[in-house]
Amino acid sequence: MENQLTGNVLVAQSGGPTAVINASLAGVITEALNHECIEEIYGGLNGIEGILNEQLIDLAAESQQTVRGLRYTPAAALGTCRYKITGEQDYSRFVEVCKAHNIRYFFYIGGNDSQDTAAKIAEHAKTLDYEMRVIGIPKTIDNDLTMTDHCPGYGSVVKNLATMIRELALDHEAMGNHDLVSIVEVMGRNAGWIAAGTSIARRRNHFEDAPHIILLPEVAFSPEYFLAQVQECLKKNKFCLVVTSEGITDTNGNYVAAGNSQDSFGHSQLGGVGEYLQDLVSKNIAGVKARSCKLGHSQRAAAHCSSLADNNEAFMCGQEAVRAAVAGESGKMVALVRGDTEKYSCETALVDLSSVANGVKHFPENWIGEDKISVNYQFNKYILPLIQGEVQVPFENGLPAYVYLAKVKVEQKLPPRNLQ
Amino acid sequence: MENQLTGNVLVAQSGGPTAVINASLAGVITEALNHECIEEIYGGLNGIEGILNEQLIDLAAESQQTVRGLRYTPAAALGTCRYKITGEQDYSRFVEVCKAHNIRYFFYIGGNDSQDTAAKIAEHAKTLDYEMRVIGIPKTIDNDLTMTDHCPGYGSVVKNLATMIRELALDHEAMGNHDLVSIVEVMGRNAGWIAAGTSIARRRNHFEDAPHIILLPEVAFSPEYFLAQVQECLKKNKFCLVVTSEGITDTNGNYVAAGNSQDSFGHSQLGGVGEYLQDLVSKNIAGVKARSCKLGHSQRAAAHCSSLADNNEAFMCGQEAVRAAVAGESGKMVALVRGDTEKYSCETALVDLSSVANGVKHFPENWIGEDKISVNYQFNKYILPLIQGEVQVPFENGLPAYVYLAKVKVEQKLPPRNLQ
Numbered sequence: 001m002e003n004q005l006t007g008n009v010l011v012a013q014s015g016g017p018t019a020v021i022n023a024s025l026a027g028v029i030t031e032a033l034n035h036e037c038i039e040e041i042y043g044g045l046n047g048i049e050g051i052l053n054e055q056l057i058d059l060a061a062e063s064q065q066t067v068r069g070l071r072y073t074p075a076a077a078l079g080t081c082r083y084k085i086t087g088e089q090d091y092s093r094f095v096e097v098c099k100a101h102n103i104r105y106f107f108y109i110g111g112n113d114s115q116d117t118a119a120k121i122a123e124h125a126k127t128l129d130y131e132m133r134v135i136g137i138p139k140t141i142d143n144d145l146t147m148t149d150h151c152p153g154y155g156s157v158v159k160n161l162a163t164m165i166r167e168l169a170l171d172h173e174a175m176g177n178h179d180l181v182s183i184v185e186v187m188g189r190n191a192g193w194i195a196a197g198t199s200i201a202r203r204r205n206h207f208e209d210a211p212h213i214i215l216l217p218e219v220a221f222s223p224e225y226f227l228a229q230v231q232e233c234l235k236k237n238k239f240c241l242v243v244t245s246e247g248i249t250d251t252n253g254n255y256v257a258a259g260n261s262q263d264s265f266g267h268s269q270l271g272g273v274g275e276y277l278q279d280l281v282s283k284n285i286a287g288v289k290a291r292s293c294k295l296g297h298s299q300r301a302a303a304h305c306s307s308l309a310d311n312n313e314a315f316m317c318g319q320e321a322v323r324a325a326v327a328g329e330s331g332k333m334v335a336l337v338r339g340d341t342e343k344y345s346c347e348t349a350l351v352d353l354s355s356v357a358n359g360v361k362h363f364p365e366n367w368i369g370e371d372k373i374s375v376n377y378q379f380n381k382y383i384l385p386l387i388q389g390e391v392q393v394p395f396e397n398g399l400p401a402y403v404y405l406a407k408v409k410v411e412q413k414l415p416p417r418n419l420q
Numbered sequence: 421m422e423n424q425l426t427g428n429v430l431v432a433q434s435g436g437p438t439a440v441i442n443a444s445l446a447g448v449i450t451e452a453l454n455h456e457c458i459e460e461i462y463g464g465l466n467g468i469e470g471i472l473n474e475q476l477i478d479l480a481a482e483s484q485q486t487v488r489g490l491r492y493t494p495a496a497a498l499g500t501c502r503y504k505i506t507g508e509q510d511y512s513r514f515v516e517v518c519k520a521h522n523i524r525y526f527f528y529i530g531g532n533d534s535q536d537t538a539a540k541i542a543e544h545a546k547t548l549d550y551e552m553r554v555i556g557i558p559k560t561i562d563n564d565l566t567m568t569d570h571c572p573g574y575g576s577v578v579k580n581l582a583t584m585i586r587e588l589a590l591d592h593e594a595m596g597n598h599d600l601v602s603i604v605e606v607m608g609r610n611a612g613w614i615a616a617g618t619s620i621a622r623r624r625n626h627f628e629d630a631p632h633i634i635l636l637p638e639v640a641f642s643p644e645y646f647l648a649q650v651q652e653c654l655k656k657n658k659f660c661l662v663v664t665s666e667g668i669t670d671t672n673g674n675y676v677a678a679g680n681s682q683d684s685f686g687h688s689q690l691g692g693v694g695e696y697l698q699d700l701v702s703k704n705i706a707g708v709k710a711r712s713c714k715l716g717h718s719q720r721a722a723a724h725c726s727s728l729a730d731n732n733e734a735f736m737c738g739q740e741a742v743r744a745a746v747a748g749e750s751g752k753m754v755a756l757v758r759g760d761t762e763k764y765s766c767e768t769a770l771v772d773l774s775s776v777a778n779g780v781k782h783f784p785e786n787w788i789g790e791d792k793i794s795v796n797y798q799f800n801k802y803i804l805p806l807i808q809g810e811v812q813v814p815f816e817n818g819l820p821a822y823v824y825l826a827k828v829k830v831e832q833k834l835p836p837r838n839l840q
Binding site for chain 1: 433436437466493494495496497499500501502579582583584585586587588590591592593594595596602604620621695711712713714715716717718720721722723724725727804807808809810815817818819820822
């Protein structure tokens with residue numbers, strides 16, 4: 001172990017929760033315990049926002065049972081935030097909090113905004129001549145983070161949704177309806193990774209299986225083409241199951257459904273794109289029953305049906321962040337690198353935080369089918385390893401026994417934050 | 421074994437699928453193989469409708485692997501229907517099909533409509549002097565069937581939804597939002613059993629836990645009272661999670677949300693009651709973020725998170741139906757009877773089909789909390805045993821390996837059905 005710096009760890013979570021963001025937290029805690037240069041392990045409540053308010057908890061005080069339980073507990077045990085750090089004052093305050101608690105290692109688990117924040121904190125500490133190592137840990141169900149093959153959180157949301165869609169398809173098939181159009185709205189405002197992922201719900205050699213139509217934000221939505229494809233599908237199949245990204249846009253780049261507003265056809269609308277498509281089908285295809293469902297945030301929290309591969313990689317990213325920091329690295333994010341052998345393998349690497357910040361990795365154009373409503377075998381090869389294995393969530397009295405942190409508070413040492 | 425009648429079995433499924441309706445089918449097949457008086461085991465495709473069209477398959481030709489797989493495969497492997505049998509002609513045709521295939525045992529797995537159909541078929545066969553024994557097997561996620569303590573299918577939908585709500589609550593809690601109202605729309609058009617069931621998502625001794633507000637069809641909906649309760653909840657909790665039955669009604673008994681129509685306030689609306697409540701909150705409570713989700717039919721198909729107790733009872737009902745018929749019973753439905761000891765036990769009994777037909781068991785008034793938005797400990801005691809244990813669904817390549825029947829067709833012996 002070279003380049004040791006003695007002091008405390010601070011770890012925090014940011015942005016939308018996932019089924020495995022706590023596995024990364026468990027990875028940080030577990031690995032931190034292995035290094036003598038690390039004295040205390042603190043958690044920052046509600047991301048940057050809580051840290052600025054000096055809301056720290058003592059993670060070493062949590063029971064081993066609880067830390068083990070973080071491996072399968074969804075959401076973000078430390079709490080998260082959407083706070084955007086702004087300007088000099090915030091950064092100085094952040095470093096001040098770190099100094100007061102001798103924080104020498106800061107780990108931030110989050111998406112691209114959070115990696116941006118982490119990058120700026122690293123720079124700022126340097127400017128202020130405070131020695132602190134900052135490592136980002138990737139997290140997002142959207143899988144739109146650049147510089148990493150894929151992102152912890154993605155495999156699990158896809159496994160959950162594909163399971164749900166396979167079950168929903170069985171239900172629809174059982175009803176024997178030749179006139180049912182069923183629309184499932186999934187997350188993904190800017191990139192279609194999640195919607196695309198549901199394609200694996202199809203059984204092998206059953207290319208006529210659901211989902212029959214996948215709508216991605218990367219493909220401009222045409223109502224006419226969509227309706228024609230639905231009709232085509234109904235001719236061949238018992239029903240038509242459509243998966244749509246919440247963020248599909250029209251040819252002008254405007255969201256097809258933008259909440260309480262008018263759609264591109266001048267109809268006023270309530271609700272999301274699922275409701276919109278349901279209405280579109282009902283009004284334009286005679287004799288068809290249209291339904292929609294919208295899973296909301298439950299899809300990203302479904303640890304009970306999460307991917308073991310994803311969970312293991314999330315844990316590994318947490319561990320690796322600590323190892324890298326102890327070895328002297330800073331200003332980096334842990335990335336996942338896929339091996340180029342036939343059999344899937346995945347290792348970590350370090351990439352510059354600044355190169356990750358605020359980029360968006362769109363779904364590759366050449367993985368989209370010629371019909372623009374499907375994805376091809378290249379994507380299939382990409383996604384399959386990411387959903388392998390099942391996380392064994394313990395159930396107690398019939399329900400998942402998720403853990404809750406004891407949250408032993410660390411005594412505050414600074415005057416309250418000045419929010420003038 | 422007394423009262424034997426030698427011939428073939430016909431089993432069919434009806435109404436909305438559930439996570440365990442195939443477990444009942446597996447129970448019928450498995451038990452039928454034990455009785456020498458039973459020669460062939462046929463399945464009717466798509467309920468009564470398929471049988472009238474003489475669409476029978478040979479269930480004895482299915483592999484043992486497949487029959488075992490039915491135990492954990494959701495939806496209805498034989499297909500189902502919403503066909504309402506009408507008049508003399510249909511009943512005569514039905515008996516004609518049975519005669520042609522020497523069907524002496526008919527098992528119909530379904531809800532109250534289906535039990536009504538089964539009752540009439542039994543009567544009609546008697547009138548036509550055709551000896552055939554008819555036994556109904558209960559099935560409905562709604563749990564609104566009379567004459568049975570509870571209904572196969574119910575425990576599983578509750579287990580799935582409560583799991584989902586516990587996860588969703590963790591997600592909301594992590595976001596630290598004091599201004600989030602999250603609405604989950606669940607099934608239940610006439611009775612609130614499903615919505616009430618989600619109350620078990622609360623952790624023990626955490627009565628402030630989600631779901632905070634439960635809206636039942638049994639309680640007339642008052643927008644003013646609802647909004648006041650939401651505001652009260654937001655003062656105390658990080659967020660307010662509302663579970664609503666799709667079928668809540670206003671004081672006049674009109675559905676609060678009735679699809680593409682005007683609501684009771686004269687607003688035109690698209691979508692269900694979840695969207696309606698979301699809109700109501702957004703427009704009437706300043707500074708609050710409202711979200712809604714609607715799980716649609718996925719909630720009743722979620723075998724991957726289904727109750728083992730429910731599954732075992734569904735299987736037992738199938739077995740029991742065969743045993744009863746072989747013993748000479750007819751015109752009965754298998755009902756579930758709860759033991760009156762402290763420790764839960766459940767046995768089957770036979771009840772008259774005609775007494776079940778078309779009744780609706782509402783959620784008991786004395787199980788509803790005084791605040792009308794919660795349920796009490798009596799319900800808790802009722803529901804807990806029904807969600808115990810987890811069905812172990814095998815996963816293959818990352819997804820549930822559900823089975824599909826080979827559906828070997830039984831040769832038709834009659835001229836096509838006359839649908840003049």
